[in-house]
Amino acid sequence: MKVRQISVFLENKSGRLLEACKSLAEAQVNIRALSIAETADYGVLRLIVNDPDTAMRVMVENKFTVSETEVIAVEVPDRPGGLAAVLAPLYETNVNIEYLYCFVEKSGESAMVVFRVEKLDEAIKALQAGGYNVMREEDVYII
Amino acid sequence: MDHFNPVETWERDRLQALQLERLQETADRLFEKVPFFRRKLEEAGFKPGDVKSLEDLEKLPFTTKDDLRDNYPFGLFAVPMRDIVRIHASSGTTGKPTVVGYTAQDIQVWADLVARAIVVAGGSQDDVVHVAYGYGLFTGGLGLHYGAEKLGATALPMSGGNTKRQVRMMVDFGSTILCCTPSYALNIAEVMNELGVERGEIKLKSAILGAEPWSNEMRDEIERVLEISAHDIYGLSEVVGPGVSIECVEKKGLHVFEDSFIPEIIDPGTGKVLPPGESGELVFTNINKEGLALLRYRTRDISKLIKEACPCGRTHYRMERITGRTDDMLIIRGVNVFPSQVEMVLMQIPGLAPHYQLVVDRIDNLDILEVQVEVSPETFSDEIKRLEDLERKIRDEVQSYLGVSVKVRLMEPRSIGRSEGKAVRAVDKRRI
Structure with missing residues (x-):
């Protein structure tokens, strides 16, 4: 009944969201749902994907700060x-x-x-x- | 009044004779009274009576900020505490401030030096000296205050902050000479503008500005917006406080009051004295101070000495405006900040990555210190409020330690530049 959500820390600078999504795309990870919470300096991207294990691995490999909730x-x-x-x-x-x-x-x-x-x-x-x-x-x- | 004290225009021969006499007296006295200096002088092969000429100065040992810290708080004082009438202190690298003490005579000498500086800025008994430096352990406020009183001018002890009130008092009390940091002078000008105060409503004619690095371009700006003459004043608490040197009307270097301090420029790497005109680390020897007199104190400030005669008539050598530091110290609104201090605070917060950078910028004429910290997997949360809690915690801890307000910015891992060898911990974007 509990679903794994992946959260990614994104600095507020151009291209970061694109890079995060590209990393997932290259690993054939499909995004089911997402939301972004933002402050002036950074944002938190929250994702539900079809393959959380692969998504976590890819994000860590690409040096993103991620957490699972x-x-x-x-x-x-x-x-x-x-x-x-x-x-x-x-x-x-x-x-x-x-x-x-x-x-x-x-x-x-x-x-x-x-x-x-x-x-x-x-x-x-x-x-x-x-x-x-x-x-x-x-x-x-x-x- | 051209100058406050006749010694300012003494012939070099006469001045140097006085310097030698005072240097000999100081070295001998420190040998007798301060075990630390006795040890250092003995190691350098000196005993009382050995200083024969001013050329012997470069054979004397250096004193550093670390020496002051190692002998915290009063270990280098050359008189018993009953003769100390004033303590000042500035921030240090490890939480221990640098403590300095003054005898009644020292306070008089210091006031005389500052009075000279106020006269340089066109001051006399008829002036209202608006002191907007902080009053307290910092030497700025009380230093200028006593100088104004010594001159017989009217001292207005405003201290820093509450800029609208500063402007109101400036109008109501007819302040003629403003003393503060250069960035605060610009801030005051802006607030005057916002309040709709016309230039004709204030009597300001000059400003004595210091306690932070600034440039000739910034001076031009201050002189333009406030329609005054702005003078750079230099000093550091270890040596005396403000009043070590001041710019005369020529504004081509700051006259070092050589009857009280002997300046040298050294190569910070080798410690060798550099030939005239070369840039290096500024070193001062106190020759007119009782409570705390330092031999060859290494300021870590970079400057050079100008020995040519000055059209203003003062014979004392000039030092060039400070162009940098030999260490990574940042001066923010008069407060000394070392990256190592920030690092120590950050490392006490569990889970923080040891990657940080300090970025100083001047926004609307105020120095802003931003502490950039990388978010680690341990400190990252999907909830914004937890990230904001983290920012707040870092900010509060750093602020309470440094005594200067900071902005915290959370960064992605590896976004703070890694350098080969020594990390670049501080970036100074202030255009000064």
């Missing part, structure tokens, strides 16, 4: 109120969200929300109790 991916209906509804069970069980990002699945019927929370197990339990599909790792990688 466990996140959860939840399927929500792709319609107004979809995200609001999925947040409710987390709020009710006092699970704090550090950050989240979303993307729409190819089928177009549902969206995937990636949550970074501190209390992973409690979050999974709460979401499942609320009737949500917390996606399995392998399902996320092959979407």
Whole structure:
């Protein structure tokens, strides 16, 4: 139920995002979802990929600073109120969200929300109790 | 008034006779009173009475900042503490500051030197001397203050900071001579502008600027925007503080007050005295100081001596404006910063990579010190707030240690240049 997210430290200078993505492309790693958080001086690129092991290896080889974090991916209906509804069970069980990002699945019927929370197990339990599909790792990688 | 003290225009012969007499007295006294100097003089083959001419000076041993540190705090003082009436200190390389002490007589001598400097800048009893150097352990504030009082001018002890208030007082009290760092002078000019203060509202006619490296171009700028005459003043606490040398109206070098200090220029590698006109490390010997007198103190500042007569009438040799350092010390807003100090702080923060660089730049006339640190796998987090916590922690630790504000920038691994051999730890981008 936990998905591996790869985070990459990027200095705020031109070409760095391109270089990171190129490294992954050359290793045939496909990016499933991503978000970038930025400050004035640097950014953090967060990635869900089809092959986390290869992605980690390639990034380290190319001298990027990377870390791996466990996140959860939840399927929500792709319609107004979809995200609001999925947040409710987390709020009710006092699970704090550090950050989240979303993307729409190819089928177009549902969206995937990636949550970074501190209390992973409690979050999974709460979401499942609320009737949500917390996606399995392998399902996320092959979407 | 052309000059404050007649000694400033003495014939060289007479001046050198005084120098020899004072050098002999100083060397003999240090031999008697300070075990450290006795040992050093004995090693160099000197005993009291051996200094026969000024040429003997170059055979005397050097004193370094390390010697002051090794004898921290009062070990090199040549008088009992009951005769010391003032302590000043400056930052050192290992957390131990360099401590200096003055007798009542030393304070008088120092005030006289600074009074000479204020007279050079056109000062007299009629002037209001606006002292915007920091007051405290730093010698700048109190040094200029006592000089102004010695001259009989009106000392205005503003200290640094609160620039709007500085401008207001300048208008209300009619400050005529401004004393601060050159970058702060430009800052004051800008704030005047922002506040809409017209040139006619202030009576400023000159400025005595120092405590940080600057250039002739910066002087031109200061003179242009403030419509004043700007004079470079040089000094270091180990030798006395501000008032070791000052630029006269010619503005072609700074007259070293040679009745109190003997300047030399040496090759920093070999320690040999260089011929006149060559650039090298500036060395001073105190010949008119009781509390702490240093023999051949190595300043690490690079300059050269100008021995030609000066049209201003002063006979004392001039030194060229400081052009650099023999070590990696940075002077930021009057505070001495060594990369090794920053390194020591960084190494105490768990997980930090030992790769860092200091970048100094002058932005809007203020010196900004940026500490660039590489993010390591241990310190990296996917959460921005943790990275910001790391930045804050580094900033707080470095600031509280150095006493100067810094900006921290996290960098990618290997983005800080690696050099063969000695790493380049400091980059000075200030155009000075």
